[in-house]
Amino acid sequence: MVSGTTRPLQRVAERLIHGACRRLPADVRSERCREWTAEVSAILNDESTRPSWLRGLRALAFCAGISRAVRQLRRSALAGSRRSTNSQWRSGAPRTRPSDMAVRICAGLVVWVVVVAGIITVLIAYPDPRGWPFLLVVALGIGFDAYCLADIARASEARYLSRRTWALLCLVQIPLGGILYLCIGRIGPARPLSPNQTRP
Amino acid sequence: MKLTGRLERVLTVLVADPAAPHYGYDLMKATRLPSGTLYPMLARLQQEGLVDSEWEDARPDAAGRPPRKYYRLTAEGARVARFELAQVPAARGRTRHVAARPAHGTHGNAW
Numbered sequence: 478m479v480s481g482t483t484r485p486l487q488r489v490a491e492r493l494i495h496g497a498c499r500r501l502p503a504d505v506r507s508e509r510c511r512e513w514t515a516e517v518s519a520i521l522n523d524e525s526t527r528p529s530w531l532r533g534l535r536a537l538a539f540c541a542g543i544s545r546a547v548r549q550l551r552r553s554a555l556a557g558s559r560r561s562t563n564s565q566w567r568s569g570a571p572r573t574r575p576s577d578m579a580v581r582i583c584a585g586l587v588v589w590v591v592v593v594a595g596i597i598t599v600l601i602a603y604p605d606p607r608g609w610p611f612l613l614v615v616a617l618g619i620g621f622d623a624y625c626l627a628d629i630a631r632a633s634e635a636r637y638l639s640r641r642t643w644a645l646l647c648l649v650q651i652p653l654g655g656i657l658y659l660c661i662g663r664i665g666p667a668r669p670l671s672p673n674q675t676r677p
Numbered sequence: 678m679k680l681t682g683r684l685e686r687v688l689t690v691l692v693a694d695p696a697a698p699h700y701g702y703d704l705m706k707a708t709r710l711p712s713g714t715l716y717p718m719l720a721r722l723q724q725e726g727l728v729d730s731e732w733e734d735a736r737p738d739a740a741g742r743p744p745r746k747y748y749r750l751t752a753e754g755a756r757v758a759r760f761e762l763a764q765v766p767a768a769r770g771r772t773r774h775v776a777a778r779p780a781h782g783t784h785g786n787a788w
Binding site for chain 1: 700701702705711712713714715716717720721742743744745746
């Protein structure tokens with residue numbers, strides 16, 4: 478039976494799944510949602526998983542996997558619809574939902590505030606201007622690395638090495654790994670192509 | 678169909694009892710694959726007509742349990758899976774063989 482602790486977890490997991498399913502094409506959305514919610518309750522009520530907190534962990538891992546699965550299912554659905562009807566992609570621009578837009582603007586503002594606060598803190602902590610060039614180089618390195626990692630995260634695949642290896646390379650060799658990735662490893666972000674473009 | 682290691686594991690589990698229905702968590706446990714790998718794979722197999730899915734009927738004894746979606750191999754799927762799995766050891770042996778043999782062949786032809 479459902480114990481007391483799994484109830485809130487189940488709600489959290491269901492919410493995560495609902496959120497992930499919203500990105501699926503409308504025709505399969507509700508069915509997938511029902512299927513995965515049933516799986517979560519199977520995971521949380523699986524008596525053979527001991528200790529009991531492991532069930533919660535498994536359920537969360539399941540949700541993380543679901544969001545990856547949704548990305549893949551969506552990609553293959555888009556590939557299918559691109560083959561059948563191109564009208565949806567005539568503009569060639571990736572569509573962003575308004576709610577996505579709001580989240581992005583908020584995230585941008587938060588990043589901006591953090592960066593400005595960081596700069597002010599550093600300037601207060603190091604009033605001596607001789608240290609500034611060094612700080613500037615460090616900041617540029619971090620920014621460049623963040624840019625490369627974000628690019629890798631958005632890409633569906635990379636050339637020559639796996640995305641994970643490229644990310645590791647970027648982290649280990651701070652300027653060089655990123656430069657190498659941008660020069661030879663980058664294919665581009667996973668976005669719907671306009672019909673007159675060819676697949677990479 | 679390209680037989681990757683992960684697909685091989687899924688097919689092995691499904692083929693072990695082709696008539697038995699499996700739900701997702703069941704397959705995840707049996708194949709030790711994460712959900713992010715398993716579901717896209719099942720969707721692809723279903724698209725190719727190798728796997729079939731059905732919803733279980735709401736049973737009165739399953740107190741409040743939501744109905745599950747079950748997957749099972751189609752007749753065609755079972756045939757393809759057996760065929761592909763039978764190829765695996767042979768293919769592994771062959772690739773080693775092929776890698777070794779062309780060298781001899783070219784030697785024989787060129788000189």
